[in-house]
Amino acid sequence: xxxxxxQRLSDFLLPSNKVSHKLIVMAVLAxxxxxxxxxxxxxxxxxxxxxxxxxxxxASHGISSINSSRLGGVAIVxxxxxxxxxxxxxxxxxxxxxxxxxxxxxxxTVFVCVMLGAAEDFKADLLSPYFRLVAKLLAFGxxxxxTPGAVPDAVGVPLLDKLFASQLLAWGICxxxxxxxxxxxxxxxxxxxxxxxxxxxxxxxxxxxxxxPAEGVLFFVCLMFLIFNVISGWFFLGDTGSYGxxxxxxxxxxxxxxxxxFSAGFMASLLAYPCIDFLTSIIRRARKGMSPLRPDNGHxxxxxxxxxxxxxxxxxxxxxxxxxxxxxLSSGVCLLIYLAGWVxxxxxxxxxxxxxxxxxxxxxxxWLRKIQLTETA
Amino acid sequence: MNRFSYTLLVGLLLMLWGISGVSNMSTRAVxxxxxxxxxxxxxxxxxxxxxxxxxxxxxxxLIDRGQETVILDRPPFEGEGLDTQGPVSTxxxx
Numbered sequence: 001x002x003x004x005x006x007q008r009l010s011d012f013l014l015p016s017n018k019v020s021h022k023l024i025v026m027a028v029l030a031x032x033x034x035x036x037x038x039x040x041x042x043x044x045x046x047x048x049x050x051x052x053x054x055x056x057x058x059a060s061h062g063i064s065s066i067n068s069s070r071l072g073g074v075a076i077v078x079x080x081x082x083x084x085x086x087x088x089x090x091x092x093x094x095x096x097x098x099x100x101x102x103x104x105x106x107x108x109t110v111f112v113c114v115m116l117g118a119a120e121d122f123k124a125d126l127l128s129p130y131f132r133l134v135a136k137l138l139a140f141g142x143x144x145x146x147t148p149g150a151v152p153d154a155v156g157v158p159l160l161d162k163l164f165a166s167q168l169l170a171w172g173i174c175x176x177x178x179x180x181x182x183x184x185x186x187x188x189x190x191x192x193x194x195x196x197x198x199x200x201x202x203x204x205x206x207x208x209x210x211x212x213p214a215e216g217v218l219f220f221v222c223l224m225f226l227i228f229n230v231i232s233g234w235f236f237l238g239d240t241g242s243y244g245x246x247x248x249x250x251x252x253x254x255x256x257x258x259x260x261x262f263s264a265g266f267m268a269s270l271l272a273y274p275c276i277d278f279l280t281s282i283i284r285r286a287r288k289g290m291s292p293l294r295p296d297n298g299h300x301x302x303x304x305x306x307x308x309x310x311x312x313x314x315x316x317x318x319x320x321x322x323x324x325x326x327x328x329l330s331s332g333v334c335l336l337i338y339l340a341g342w343v344x345x346x347x348x349x350x351x352x353x354x355x356x357x358x359x360x361x362x363x364x365x366x367w368l369r370k371i372q373l374t375e376t377a
Numbered sequence: 378m379n380r381f382s383y384t385l386l387v388g389l390l391l392m393l394w395g396i397s398g399v400s401n402m403s404t405r406a407v408x409x410x411x412x413x414x415x416x417x418x419x420x421x422x423x424x425x426x427x428x429x430x431x432x433x434x435x436x437x438x439l440i441d442r443g444q445e446t447v448i449l450d451r452p453p454f455e456g457e458g459l460d461t462q463g464p465v466s467t468x469x470x471x
Contacts, residue, residue, distance in 0.1 A: 082392055
């Protein structure tokens with residue numbers, strides 16, 4: 001009787017050895033970093049990752065080779081809202097959206113982006129690419145039009161500063177930049193831990209700078225998602241996550257640059273990988289005569305994954321190693337410099353850091369392309 | 378109830394326990410005038426169990442910085458002891 005009970009409990013709690021090992025590692029890491037709160041977040045993510053809705057086959061992902069759920073972004077939204085609602089109910093905390101019109105506009109824009117992504121995650125191709133593009137342009141156009149404080153007067157680049165002298169041009173450039181950035185963020189979401197790693201570093205820095213709960217909760221959720229995503233590979237951010245996190249980061253980034261809290265070079269360095277990869281991909285495709293937005297496997301993360309794959313038996317390790325390598329060498333370096341205090345956050349010297357990151361990206365891409373061409377020949 | 382519901386319930390309860398602890402800590406921080414010493418050791422077992430090593434360090438950093446970074450911005454509830462020790466409200470939060 002006792003043996004049967006133990007067996008039933010074991011079947012219930014531990015679906016298989018491999019799964020249980022991953023769950024234990026995730027639970028330990030979550031508990032060490034954020035205690036019971038982190039453990040709760042990981043448990044919620046595990047529950048949501050087992051849902052049938054939003055499940056994708058391995059073939060539909062760039063480098064993943066296991067069936068996963070694309071509801072990672074939905075999980076992030078649920079945990080974020082749960083945390084904020086809990087704080088509103090249990091402490092005298094008033095969210096920024098209820099107190100400040102800038103944050104109301106900012107989060108309305110993020111909400112529109114999250115909804116556009118969610119529609120795509122729950123039913124692929126529900127909205128046409130053109131509809132999504134126009135909706136994003138409208139959302140950011142209205143946000144920047146109604147919040148002039150989010151449009152910087154200058155960004156520290158002489159040529160751009162001349163253009164930013166005109167308010168209308170500055171608004172147009174910023175709107176295009178915001179839409180381009182969230183598409184870049186979505187495009188970079190191709191390996192476990194890549195975009196979550198970048199988002200964790202970015203929200204961590206924003207939280208340390210401002211101490212606002214929204215960034216603190218986003219840092220917590222992104223770190224928990226990073227642990228879950230890297231170890232298990234059962235979850236992807238999906239469009240909800242990449243659009244939502246991308247929109248929140250670009251809006252906070254613009255506000256910070258416009259108010260002079262940090263330089264444009266710092267934000268460029270912090271979010272270097274999506275920006276450099278997006279621009280390089282567009283140029284590469286244009287040179288081949290392809291549509292600039294047509295997906296391909298020429299990204300650095302695709303090539304790095306191809307480099308790691310033969311070295312491991314596991315299907316998850318090369319994927320996670322790819323994401324962690326890139327996020328650590330891009331935003332991780334920026335986080336390290338920030339924490340060590342080597343370069344002031346408002347310094348224009350961050351453009352030099354960004355230039356070095358771009359050079360490293362191009363050298364790595366070229367090197368991987370060459371060795372992979374030699375291997376195939 | 379199936380496995381999904383149980384897992385969801387456990388996750389929700391753990392999260393709510395953590396949120397409740399963090400909210401309680403923030404409220405106390407305001408009530409005692411942002412005095413870190415009243416919150417005990419950063420690595421005390423209770424605190425680690427509730428918000429972990431990263432969370433505990435972040436909370437200490439915020440309390441050390443004082444009123445500008447602690448999350449509360451609404452006037453405190455009556456009788457929470459803000460009189461001369463701490464501010465009536467904090468200007469920052471989101």
